[in-house]
Amino acid sequence: MIFSRKIPLYEFFPKEFVDIHSHLLPGIDDGAKSMEESLDLIQGLIQMGFTRLITTPHIYGSVWPNTPEIIRSKAILLQEEIQSRKLPVSLSFAAEYMLDEKFMQYLDTSSLLTIKNKYVLIEFPNFQAPLQLHEILFRLNSMGYEPILAHPERYTYFENVINNIEELKEIGCLFQLNLLSLAKHYGTNVYETAIKLLKAGVIDFVGTDVHRKYHLDTLKKITSKKHLKLLETPFKNNFNLW
Numbered sequence: 174m175i176f177s178r179k180i181p182l183y184e185f186f187p188k189e190f191v192d193i194h195s196h197l198l199p200g201i202d203d204g205a206k207s208m209e210e211s212l213d214l215i216q217g218l219i220q221m222g223f224t225r226l227i228t229t230p231h232i233y234g235s236v237w238p239n240t241p242e243i244i245r246s247k248a249i250l251l252q253e254e255i256q257s258r259k260l261p262v263s264l265s266f267a268a269e270y271m272l273d274e275k276f277m278q279y280l281d282t283s284s285l286l287t288i289k290n291k292y293v294l295i296e297f298p299n300f301q302a303p304l305q306l307h308e309i310l311f312r313l314n315s316m317g318y319e320p321i322l323a324h325p326e327r328y329t330y331f332e333n334v335i336n337n338i339e340e341l342k343e344i345g346c347l348f349q350l351n352l353l354s355l356a357k358h359y360g361t362n363v364y365e366t367a368i369k370l371l372k373a374g375v376i377d378f379v380g381t382d383v384h385r386k387y388h389l390d391t392l393k394k395i396t397s398k399k400h401l402k403l404l405e406t407p408f409k410n411n412f413n414l415w
């Protein structure tokens with residue numbers, strides 16, 4: 174009997190694929206805890222075929238009170254280590270902003286860390302969408318930013334996910350799906366929502382959201398069969414964010 178091999182998705186990552194969501198900087202959020210761990214994660218990503226990484230530490234009120242300066246200085250240290258080890262990868266940085274009251278203050282007082290000049294990666298609290306969501310999105314747009322909502326498939330309070338997303342799309346929000354969702358890392362419901370969103374064509378980008386080694390092992394389990402075709406557009410769009 175001939176067994177067909179389940180080819181993992183990562184074998185099909187496009188050349189120079191850009192990962193736009195991860196937590197690789199050492200010791201500043203719930204991602205890598207040390208420089209050693211940062212480098213281990215990066216080696217793992219390289220083995221999976223990634224050559225361009227835009228890492229996005231949390232900026233989250235008093236939970237992860239990072240600033241652009243803290244993030245920049247950690248990124249420079251990590252870039253130096255990458256260079257001295259001659260690792261075949263380019264590392265850039267932005268942030269994953271929690272839309273809380275603090276975020277409004279950042280908007281008033283300083284410029285935001287962006288992916289490719291204007292894209293701002295944002296996330297929502299786990300229990301409910303931000304109260305002033307429309308106002309915040311409107312302000313971001315009027316300031317020339319383009320918001321990208323991270324992992325919309327994970328917000329279980331979106332009762333009708335597609336309608337909610339269509340509505341946010343109309344006011345200028347873009348959407349990034351977590352590849353980990355396709356490995357059922359967050360459960361079956363999130364997986365099913367992820368597939369539904371991909372089929373509906375509302376996902377603009379994808380990201381790994383890697384925090385730790387376990388996530389790399391999980392990413393390797395995603396098979397190409399069902400997913401590759403669905404990811405065609407986001408894979409292309411990601412490429413343009415470098």
Ligand SMILES: [Fe+2]
Pocket residue numbers: 194195196269323382
């Ligand atoms: Fe994240």
